[in-house]
Amino acid sequence: MLDQVRATIAEHSMFAHGDTVVVAVSGGPDSLALLHALRALRDELRITLHVAHLNHQLRGAESDADAEFVANLAREWKLPATVEARDVAAFAREKRLSLEEAARHTRYAFLAEVARRVGARVIAVAHNADDQVETVLMHLLRGAGLAGLRGMLYEFVIRNSEFVIDNAITEKGITNDELRIARPLLDVTRSEIESYCKQNGLTPRFDRSNLDTTFFRNRLRHEVLPYLETLNPNLREVLRRTARVLADDYDFLLAQTREAYGQFAREDEGAITFALARWRGLHPALQRGTLRLAVQQLRNELRDVDWTHVEAARRVAMEKGAGAKATLPHGLMLVVGYDDFVVADATREPLLPDWPFLTVERIALPLPSVVELPGSEWVAVVERAASPLKVNDRWTALLDADKIEGELALRCRRAGDRFEPAGLAGHSKSLHEFMIDEKILSAARDRLPILVAGDRILWVCGWRVDERARVTQDTQDVLRVTIRRNWTRTSADERGK
Incomplete structure (x- = not known):
């Protein structure tokens, strides 16, 4: 011995x-x-x-x-x-x-x-070696992936005298706050x-x-x-050998996972953000691995993070639209956005997209005008439009000025709001239902700017104008409303840094 x-x-x-x-x-x-x-x-x-x-x-x-x-x-x-x-x-x-x-x-x-x-x-x-056999079999019966089926490691790490963590997920090397277990x-x-x-x-x-x-x-x-x-009288040796093989397979997969994580994940202020389209192109094994690694990075812990948790979160990120959520162990939540998804503490305030938002209930928009959106770097520009009349920006709307009555304003949504989205042949729809159908993030709905004339909705900014105010071939007077960055303020801020 x-x-x-x-x-x-x-x-x-x-x-x-x-x-x-x-x-x-x-x-x-x-x-x-x-x-x-x-x-x-x-x-x-x-x-x-x-x-x-x-x-x-x-x-x-x-x-x-x-x-x-x-x-x-x-x-x-x-x-x-x-x-x-x-x-x-x-x-x-x-x-x-x-x-x-x-x-x-x-x-x-x-x-x-x-x-x-x-x-x-x-x-x-x-x-000992028999403990290893029991561990592999126990993990198999309870359900485990490669990480569990490779059994116990020859070495692992504990941090902060609180949790035992899997050293295979972290780079080799021990910090001042780490102890090796052999x-x-x-x-x-x-x-x-x-x-x-x-x-x-x-x-x-x-x-x-x-x-x-x-x-x-x-x-x-x-x-x-x-x-x-x-x-099988040789069962113990078979299980030990299987664990060694799976440990090598896991090491290879882990190297690929780290590479994918480095390419598609961004760590920032207690949250990890993944580029959605690129992440969805990964092999499912790498998708699961990057999610496990996100939990590891945020919590220094992978115990109780089993296949069912990770797979449920993976399917939400793969199949669901903006606003969808999945619960992960250790108080974490996965939230799907439009171009990305975030893994963060479940109590964390949701990250909003880089859109213009209102911090006040209503802002008047004279014609013509350039009005700052309070507390942001965005402005609303209202002007008569000249030809050619083309819109390639989601934050620009063209409206028939002759069909508009009342003072223009930007406001937040209100209970009971309805409008007739362009393209629905004049059918009315509640604003709440429209936002759900368009998969607008729930956290963004209350502050998304709504262009109104009086109390009538003309444009759900960034999405759809009202059918009754849209420009047609008979339109004589075109009103253009644009929400854009306040480039003057942004440039001044940059000069002040």
């Missing part, structure tokens, strides 16, 4: 000369064998060891005895140790977590805390560990809760796997 541990450490460059390594020791066979092996290799590896044990306070006197065992062992082996207790059950109740999840969360937070106290950048944990026993089977303990006179503690088949992993270990091995 020692040779295999040495080879695994070397292959994955787990430790550097001079490292202080915090070793997570429960007192069971796996962690006891890990500590013994690292103690035997420490001079060769030029590392310093620090033992860490957390009493989860879940098994009463047995938990206390485990803690005492580890403390005594560390003293006997002349290793520094930190042995502490946490009320995991209370934490689970407070955070509404399962005991398994609460224990995991508390344990890694404790290990990170110990590492920072002793100046360590790496923590060694005792997951698994030196991941190529060693449970039977090899038990033999190693016997050969070296180690007497580990045994946790009876590992026999409790009400826990999903224990049921896999004691009931499901033995049955599956009657169908």
